[in-house]
Amino acid sequence: MDTHNIALLEGREGQVYEKRQDGPEVEIACDKTSLSGSVSQRACVFCGSRVVLYPVADAIHIVHGPIGCAAYTWDIRGAVSSGPELHRLSFSTDLQEMDVIYGGEKKLYRSLVELIDQYEPKAAFIYSTCIIGLIGDDIEAVCRKVAKEKGIPVMPVHSEGFKGTKKDGYKAACNALMKLVGTGSTEGISKYSINILGEFNLAGEAWIIREYYEKMGVQVVATMTGDGRIDDIRRSHGATLNVVQCSGSMTTLAKEMEEKYGIPYIRVSYFGFEDMSKSLYDVAALFPDRPEIMDKAKEIVRDEIRKYYPEMQQFKAALTGRKAAIYVGGAFKTFSLIKALRTVGMSVVLAGSQTGNKDDYRRLKEMCDEGTVIVDDSNPVELSKFVLEKEADLLIGGVKERPIAFKLGVGFCDHNHERKIPLAGFVGMYNFAKEVYESVMSPVWQFAPRKGGLK
Amino acid sequence: MEREGLTINPAKTCQPIGAMYAALGIHGCLPHSHGSQGCCSYHRSTLTRHYKEPVMAATSSFTEGASVFGGQANLLQSIETIFAVYDPEVIAVHSTCLSETIGDDLQQITKKASDDGKIPEGKYVIYASTPSFVGSHVTGYANMVSGMAEQFAVSTGAKTEQINIVAGWMEPSDMREIKDIAKAMGAKILLFPDTSDVLDAPQTGKHEFYPKGGVTIDGLKSSGDSKCSLALGCISAEPAAIALDKKCKVPFETVDMPIGLSATDRFVMALSKAAGVKVPAEITAARGRLVDVMADMEQYLHGKKVALFGDPDQLIPLTEFLLDLGMKPTHIVSGTPGMRFEKRMQEILERAPYANFKNGLGADMFLLHQWIKNEPVDLLIGNTYGKYIARDEQVPFVRFGFPILDRIGHSYFPNVGYMGGLRLVEKILGVLMDRQDQEALEEKFELVM
Numbered sequence: 040m041d042t043h044n045i046a047l048l049e050g051r052e053g054q055v056y057e058k059r060q061d062g063p064e065v066e067i068a069c070d071k072t073s074l075s076g077s078v079s080q081r082a083c084v085f086c087g088s089r090v091v092l093y094p095v096a097d098a099i100h101i102v103h104g105p106i107g108c109a110a111y112t113w114d115i116r117g118a119v120s121s122g123p124e125l126h127r128l129s130f131s132t133d134l135q136e137m138d139v140i141y142g143g144e145k146k147l148y149r150s151l152v153e154l155i156d157q158y159e160p161k162a163a164f165i166y167s168t169c170i171i172g173l174i175g176d177d178i179e180a181v182c183r184k185v186a187k188e189k190g191i192p193v194m195p196v197h198s199e200g201f202k203g204t205k206k207d208g209y210k211a212a213c214n215a216l217m218k219l220v221g222t223g224s225t226e227g228i229s230k231y232s233i234n235i236l237g238e239f240n241l242a243g244e245a246w247i248i249r250e251y252y253e254k255m256g257v258q259v260v261a262t263m264t265g266d267g268r269i270d271d272i273r274r275s276h277g278a279t280l281n282v283v284q285c286s287g288s289m290t291t292l293a294k295e296m297e298e299k300y301g302i303p304y305i306r307v308s309y310f311g312f313e314d315m316s317k318s319l320y321d322v323a324a325l326f327p328d329r330p331e332i333m334d335k336a337k338e339i340v341r342d343e344i345r346k347y348y349p350e351m352q353q354f355k356a357a358l359t360g361r362k363a364a365i366y367v368g369g370a371f372k373t374f375s376l377i378k379a380l381r382t383v384g385m386s387v388v389l390a391g392s393q394t395g396n397k398d399d400y401r402r403l404k405e406m407c408d409e410g411t412v413i414v415d416d417s418n419p420v421e422l423s424k425f426v427l428e429k430e431a432d433l434l435i436g437g438v439k440e441r442p443i444a445f446k447l448g449v450g451f452c453d454h455n456h457e458r459k460i461p462l463a464g465f466v467g468m469y470n471f472a473k474e475v476y477e478s479v480m481s482p483v484w485q486f487a488p489r490k491g492g493l494k
Numbered sequence: 495m496e497r498e499g500l501t502i503n504p505a506k507t508c509q510p511i512g513a514m515y516a517a518l519g520i521h522g523c524l525p526h527s528h529g530s531q532g533c534c535s536y537h538r539s540t541l542t543r544h545y546k547e548p549v550m551a552a553t554s555s556f557t558e559g560a561s562v563f564g565g566q567a568n569l570l571q572s573i574e575t576i577f578a579v580y581d582p583e584v585i586a587v588h589s590t591c592l593s594e595t596i597g598d599d600l601q602q603i604t605k606k607a608s609d610d611g612k613i614p615e616g617k618y619v620i621y622a623s624t625p626s627f628v629g630s631h632v633t634g635y636a637n638m639v640s641g642m643a644e645q646f647a648v649s650t651g652a653k654t655e656q657i658n659i660v661a662g663w664m665e666p667s668d669m670r671e672i673k674d675i676a677k678a679m680g681a682k683i684l685l686f687p688d689t690s691d692v693l694d695a696p697q698t699g700k701h702e703f704y705p706k707g708g709v710t711i712d713g714l715k716s717s718g719d720s721k722c723s724l725a726l727g728c729i730s731a732e733p734a735a736i737a738l739d740k741k742c743k744v745p746f747e748t749v750d751m752p753i754g755l756s757a758t759d760r761f762v763m764a765l766s767k768a769a770g771v772k773v774p775a776e777i778t779a780a781r782g783r784l785v786d787v788m789a790d791m792e793q794y795l796h797g798k799k800v801a802l803f804g805d806p807d808q809l810i811p812l813t814e815f816l817l818d819l820g821m822k823p824t825h826i827v828s829g830t831p832g833m834r835f836e837k838r839m840q841e842i843l844e845r846a847p848y849a850n851f852k853n854g855l856g857a858d859m860f861l862l863h864q865w866i867k868n869e870p871v872d873l874l875i876g877n878t879y880g881k882y883i884a885r886d887e888q889v890p891f892v893r894f895g896f897p898i899l900d901r902i903g904h905s906y907f908p909n910v911g912y913m914g915g916l917r918l919v920e921k922i923l924g925v926l927m928d929r930q931d932q933e934a935l936e937e938k939f940e941l942v943m
Contacts, residue, residue: 489699
């Protein structure tokens with residue numbers, strides 16, 4: 040199939056938009072389930088729950104279902120732990136045909152008991168996969184029973200793959216976390232305290248962020264869920280403020296904590312100098328009775344930017360005028376990415392996400408330059424088409440987008456689970472610029488047949 | 495730890511990914527996952543991580559409604575969408591745990607699609623039943639290969655000189671090597687499936703939705719007239735050969751996947767007999783080179799204990815090859831169940847009565863690790879998931895099998911045939927000798943090895 044002249048997938052017209060001055064004011068269609076038969080880059084409810092809860096390192100995570108769901112999510116996130124590493128093991132009830140017919144409750148019960156005896160975790164998460172929703176296992180009852188017998192929290196996660204989109208999986212994960220919140224002692228928690236939500240400690244990013252806040256004199260009660268600990272989550276209702284990154288995944292929890300415990304929340308991004316600075320200032324502004332916090336925040340911003348700015352200018356000189364395409368999971372990430380790319384002189388010709396909502400896309404439209412294409416729930420054909428048409432030099436995406444970029448002969452930056460280098464914080468912006476620079480400027484692209492090839 | 499209900503760190507995954515991989519070995523085919531969106535996404539991600547290639551597949555995108563009312567409407571809609579937009583030659587549908595539990599009948603739905611005129615003239619929809627709660631990724635592969643043989647093969651009554659070679663689950667590099675061996679021997683073969691030039695495609699500056707490789711539909715149709723079939727592997731390949739025999743009376747022979755010296759010998763002899771051709775000098779010379787290296791390096795391999803894990807059709811000949819090298823296969827684990835597999839392993843392991851072997855339920859990486867702790871080994875061979883054990887126990891580690899997520903090479907350099915045997919010996923010696931160099935005392939540190 041020739042990807043140069045491909046028409047859009049039928050029924051997808053509403054989910055693709057090109058910003059033009061004289062163009063019509065249309066709302067981007069989103070929050071739609073994918074068309075049956077599309078080569079979508081999206082995942083399922085289970086995937087959403089699994090990625091959110093995965094970094095909780097002192098709990099066991101049991102996938103209740105046939106083997107696949109456990110196998111594919113075994114140690115896939117670079118979410119690092121400073122201590123226990125139970126989250127990096129793969130536990131499955133490995134349901135067989137007879138279990139599907141007669142039910143898997145007994146097997147789940149036995150598995151839980153065996154595992155808790157062996158690993159002595161602080162808690163257990165039990166993920167329901169597709170067929171659990173069909174065969175009707177009462178996992179709530181099993182969890183209650185085991186929790187009582189073993190004296191640890193055992194949380195069912197209602198993450199049957201077909202019951203919605205990845206976003207519904209985030210909600211199910213938040214519901215499970217909410218069962219833990221409020222069950223621990225809040226003794227010793229300062230008035231100047233926060234929880235960090237929606238930060239998963241990929242490549243140690245949560246540690247970077249935590250350090251900034253602690254330097255400011257703000258106590259971090261719990262990070263959810265990066266380098267997460269059950270006991271911290273249980274007492275997180277003692278914090279004064281919830282600081283939420285990655286809007287899609289954790290806003291539900293922040294809202295519920297606000298409702299139940301009166302903890303306000305703010306949305307932040309730790310990506311790029313601009314947004315990173317703002318996320319420190321916004322927190323400091325909420326503690327006006329202690330101005331040292333703001334003073335310290337300003338000092339951190341000044342020192343950090345001073346440290347990285349000079350070398351950034353070199354990257355910028357090389358990258359100015361280059362074009363980027365962005366296709367990531369959550370739309371919130373694209374906002375920061377657009378700003379960060381502008382910092383290094385690059386423009387954005389394609390911006391899209393798997394799970395953005397109407398507000399996200401409205402904001403995206405405002406931010407984008409003339410001629411930028413905006414897509415929701417895109418597919419490889421569309422992505423290839425626009426990368427080539429718009430002559431992008433870089434694609435930012437996840438695991439499935441990487442080889443597409445490389446086949447087209449353009450640079451790539453992983454902004455998903457597989458990255459090994461922290462991209463959050465001030466140092467993260469430097470790392471990002473460096474990675475983009477190295478990929479875009481790689482000598483390999485000159486050998487791509489599209490750029491000339493064998494002469 | 496005694497376990498009843500639990501798998502810790504699996505040595506297998508579920509059927510659908512095998513079906514997806516097999517379907518990619520048909521030219522112009524779009525694999526289709528009839529289930530939730532996540533299944534398709536996970537399979538594509540895993541295959542992409544293994545091959546560093548784009549992997550295209552569609553999904554029925556099940557929703558709550560589909561799981562109540564059945565997935566027929568989703569599949570019919572999918573078929574329509576796919577032909578309209580992605581225009582493949584064939585859609586290869588596989589089921590999932592969800593669609594199987596609901597009771598969707600792929601044969602009936604495919605027929606309905608055909609009756610309703612949703613399948614354009616000259617295009618095809620094939621299917622395979624691959625519930626995740628049965629078998630493993632390996633049986634999923636076997637089911638899809640079986641499906642393509644059964645649903646495409648036509649018997650015109652006029653037998654040809656062609657020999658079907660049913661590829662067990664092997665890499666594109668292996669499939670390329672099998673074709674090269676057959677070409678060198680002058681045997682006219684049809685290899686299927688064939689993922690060479692699909693998952694090892696060159697950089698062209700374009701995203702080829704359907705790369706140039708893959709067995710053609712005409713090729714698959716002609717398999718019914720072939721004079722015989724050779725199935726490479728009793729688990730992943732034989733079911734397709736049986737299906738062809740049943741449908742089109744194509745007699746078959748099953749040989750082990752040609753990994754290592756003895757299994758390659760048997761493959762070459764079987765092909766020579768089936769095609770009525772002599773083994774050419776160049777093949778004999780390739781064999782000679784392998785034996786020569788085995789002799790040269792025997793002292794470094796002899797008596798070394800090996801733990802290995804992976805998939806049946808690879809483990810059978812690999813275990814045999816290790817024995818041929820004078821090594822001791824000590825612990826062997828596969829998550830894939832199957833009586834045929836067990837029986838064949840027992841035959842091979844008659845030469846290694848000391849070996850621990852377990853497959854199917856409860857045969858996971860946790861068990862392998864326990865075995866290794868109880869009886870340490872000199873070498874570990876298996877897919878990327880072995881790296882945790884290798885690191886914990888400080889065991890030299892050769893990556894072999896599926897998936898390999900952290901190294902390259904498997905797509906490009908074969909493990910099958912005499913060349914593949916040489917590559918395996920090179921890799922094994924590489925890690926063993928590196929270790930020897932690292933650990934040698936100053937006075938024992940050798941320049942010449």
